[in-house]
Amino acid sequence: MSTHTENITLPQGNIEERTTKINLGPTHPATHGVFQNILELDGETIVAAEQTVGYIHRAFEKIAERRPLYQITPLTDRLNYCSSPINNMGWHLTCEKLLGIQTPKRVDYLRVIIMELARIADHLICNSIVGVDTGAYTGFLYVMQYRELIYEIWEEVCGSRLTTNIGRIGGFERDFNDIAFTKLEKFLKEYPVVLREFENLFTRNRIFMERTIGAGPISAERALNYGFTGPNLRAAGVDYDVRVHSPYSSYQDFEFAIPTGSTGDCYDRYLVRNREMWESLNIIEQAYRKIQDFKGEEATIFHADVPEYYLPEKKDVYTKMEALIYHFKIIMGEIDIPPGEVYQSVEGGNGELGFYLISDGGRSPYRLHFRRPCFIYYQAYEELVKGSMLSDAIIVMSSLNLIAGEMDG
Amino acid sequence: MELTNDLIKQRLQEKFGEQVSGFEEPYGMLTFEAPKELNLKVLQFLYDEADLGFRFMTDLTAVHYPSQPGRELAVVYHLHNLQANVRIRFKVFTAIAQPDVFSATRLYSSANWQEREAYDNFGVNFVGHPNLIRILNVDEMDYFPMRKEFPLEDQTRVDKDDEMFGRGGSTGFGTSPTADHHHSRYSDVPDGGEVV
DSSP: HHHHHOOOOSSSSSSSSSSSEEEEEOGGGSSSSSOOOEEEETTTTTEEEEEEEETTTTOOHHHHHOOHHHHHHHHTTTTSSSSHHHHHHHHHHHHHHHOOOOOOHHHHHHHHHHHHHHHHHHHHHHHHHHHHHOOOOOOHHHHHHHHHHHHHHHHHSSOSSSOOOOOOOTBBSSOOHHHHHHHHHHHHHHHHHHHHHHHHHTOOOOOHHHHTSSSSHHHHHHHHHOOHHHHHHHTTTTOOOOOHHOOTTTTSSOOOOOOOOOOOOOHHHHHOOOHHHHHHHHHHHHHHHHHHOOOOOGOOOBSSSSSSOOOOOHHHHHOHHHHHHHHHHHTTTOOOOOOOEEEEEEESOOOOOEEEEESSSSOOOSEEEEEOOOHHGHHHHHHHTSBBHHHHHHHHHHHHOOOOOHHOO | OOHHHHHHHHHHHHHHGGGGGGEGGGGOOOEEEEEGGGHHHHHHHHHHTTTTTTEEEEEEEEEEOOTTTTTOEEEEEEEEEETTTEEEEEEEEEEEEOOEEEETTTOOTTTTHHHHHHHHHHHHHHETTTTOOOOSOOOOOOTTSSSSSSSSOOOOOSSBBBGGBBBBTTOOTHHHHHHHHGGGSHHHHHHHHTTO
């Protein structure tokens, strides 16, 4: 070593007093999406950070001003694409609130199953990515196989996997088939074992704990001021959950706990997500039991009776005049929506996903605004990473569950 | 005492009198407006008063109403009292010629980017904002794209040569009657009577 340093001649001036600016992103493998962080480093310590967003802005709010309600559902898929069904359901609930549609209980419970599966898929990705960013790839590769089981259930219900466009205003496009329920049973049986094993890999793993405990902490007060919601807020110790505070889709019929942390650091966020997955499993089991309790005609209901907004079945379109007319009117977007102003929110994978819809009575919204949770809480990034090491910047980002698609809207 | 919409309305009227107006309750959410000069005073009042305690700003956005001269732009705040679990909606209106509205960033850190977004899309000038620059659109953009004077492109137009997407060009897509009919689903069909 010493022989080498003799040959290096540094320029005059103390190099350690100077700071270095580096770009983390927009296309860095550790940013998991297209967003850029400009970090100012003193050695390896972060002294300032600036986060930039907007690289994949697609103007969904503007596009929505020209589309009839049902054509907006595919736009919501592309917000938080790790849990598209929650976004879809949130949008359907917004429309149903505006139109005054009451959904049958069975529809609500089916939706709860789909949404909780989405929450598990979302948290699973986020937590296993935190593992990857701390150097443990195994967990991620292992659990991917079980996220696949969730995707297969969605595929049975709606035909697609990632951008699901699942459900319709008033219910579902079709009833769950037997294969979907068989796959759900398989998932409920196999997943607890996997989740326990995943927790064994990380929760008491010394390397993981030392990397995440104390990394990117936030107090409850600052978190609220920054508009944190979802698991990130709960990790800071605030038990705010939209499912409990403003129940939608009959969440009031279910028994579940809201896990909270205390320090709001990466480790607490990880723990909260893991415990939420257990709660989600619990909710799915309750919902599945409730669905099995429906008898006779009730057991076949999968949508509300709203012919003006719910696409009729194809065989009716070919044989019944009325179904043909409604089909035509819905597809051509010729049914005016009532004027009104609605705010509806759902507990998304990473926080409160809100829909603010203003209608002036035309065929499409006058104005539609998405409250995208990670757009709002990503502002706190600088405060979270200031003073910590460069390697912490990476895990703070992944543990916040930032989804570029949602951020840019 | 339970925090009801009536109580909030009463407290606001005691404090600001006639200046808070337009009370409504669409779908159960108390909605009201105030002159734009008062926006911070109202927000601060709602934040500070122990019995009101609206300390969480859920959402901030803007809306463009070109048909309302003098109050073309609205800034809409959604506030939430997490303990009593009550949400309210508060609006201020401003003229588009001078779209100055005081920034709420001192009160809510979460307002920072949301105000930048509202500026970026609608051109609301948030006075006192620490860094009011574009956030989603490109920096070079010299207009505010969410305003209503910029409609989305009419899909039925035929003057544009866009062969790959079925309009104009040598294939003749978009000029035949059937193709026109197909595209009309994207346009503002004025009246459904004729097609049924």
